[in-house]
Amino acid sequence: MSAALQLDDVAIRFGGVQAVDGVSFAIEQGDFVGLIGPNGAGKTTLIKIIAGILRPDRGRVRLSGIDVTAYATAARVRRGLALTHQIVRPFREMTVLDNVVLGAGYRRTSNPFGAMLSTDRRHEIERAAHILAQVGLAGTENKPAGSLPLGQMKRLEVARALAVDPQVILLDEPLAGLNHAEAARQVETIAEVQGRGITVVLVEHNLEEVMRICRRLIVLNNGKVIGDGKPREVMADPVVHDAYVGGGMVAHAEG
Numbered sequence: 001m002s003a004a005l006q007l008d009d010v011a012i013r014f015g016g017v018q019a020v021d022g023v024s025f026a027i028e029q030g031d032f033v034g035l036i037g038p039n040g041a042g043k044t045t046l047i048k049i050i051a052g053i054l055r056p057d058r059g060r061v062r063l064s065g066i067d068v069t070a071y072a073t074a075a076r077v078r079r080g081l082a083l084t085h086q087i088v089r090p091f092r093e094m095t096v097l098d099n100v101v102l103g104a105g106y107r108r109t110s111n112p113f114g115a116m117l118s119t120d121r122r123h124e125i126e127r128a129a130h131i132l133a134q135v136g137l138a139g140t141e142n143k144p145a146g147s148l149p150l151g152q153m154k155r156l157e158v159a160r161a162l163a164v165d166p167q168v169i170l171l172d173e174p175l176a177g178l179n180h181a182e183a184a185r186q187v188e189t190i191a192e193v194q195g196r197g198i199t200v201v202l203v204e205h206n207l208e209e210v211m212r213i214c215r216r217l218i219v220l221n222n223g224k225v226i227g228d229g230k231p232r233e234v235m236a237d238p239v240v241h242d243a244y245v246g247g248g249m250v251a252h253a254e255g
């Protein structure tokens with residue numbers, strides 16, 4: 001069976017900076033992978049390349065064996081990819097429920113606003129309400145998304161990603177800015193998502209949580225993969241340790 005997500009020799013340069021430098025890996029369906037590395041390692045750039053927001057200078061991106069390197073983001077979403085952003089970006093004046101309904105529309109059509117007006121909107125609404133309950137946001141359906149506290153807004157991001165019925169979900173710093181209780185709740189939500197067989201790729205600075213929940217870590221430094229394997233083994237590797245200490249960041253100092 002093809003890997004859920006496969007990268008072959010992916011690279012991109014911004015001026016003098018080789019942000020991603022020949023990255024290759026394959027992630028199996030249902031795996032739970034933490035993509036980590038010191039500041040500036042290339043994590044966000046790589047996530048953007050996987051999502052089709054940036055085109056690599058070279059290399060290939062495959063989803064379930066299909067080469068999507070030339071696909072726009074919307075076409076990748078229709079192939080089962082979902083993305084949450086580091087900075088939460090709901091439509092703030094729209095209700096929580098409509099934000100999720102709109103997310104679902106992306107999977108079916110390139111015009112999600114049109115999808116909101118479609119005849120099976122009742123079905124979409126029921127489905128969106130169900131997803132909101134799954135991420136612990138039942139009762140918030142009719143509130144404007146912009147009125148939610150950050151912890152709930154980050155769960156809404158996950159709900160919007162789930163609405164496209166993804167096979168692979170990319171989470172960019174889903175715990176950033178959350179207090180301990182909110183982070184714990186968000187981790188529960190993410191673990192539940194992975195428990196449903198969805199492949200999860202997580203970029204996160206909270207190494208303690210990453211080590212606890214991920215089955216595999218891929219470590220980037222200066223755009224290159226410098227570690228790949230079981231979390232404890234990877235973090236025990238002196239090369240990985242040096243990259244963090246050298247980068248001025250000590251394991252589990254952030255969160």
Ligand SMILES: Nc1ncnc2c1ncn2[C@@H]1O[C@H](COP(=O)(O)OP(=O)(O)OP(=O)(O)O)[C@@H](O)[C@H]1O
Pocket residue numbers: 014015017018019037038039040041042043044045046
């Ligand atoms: N649009 C851009 N133009 C120029 N340089 C960029 C651009 N985007 C990223 N870079 C550079 O590419 C490198 C990788 O950045 P990236 O944001 O991917 O790292 P990161 O691992 O996500 O870092 P952080 O943990 O701080 O978010 C950095 O040196 C960054 O300054």
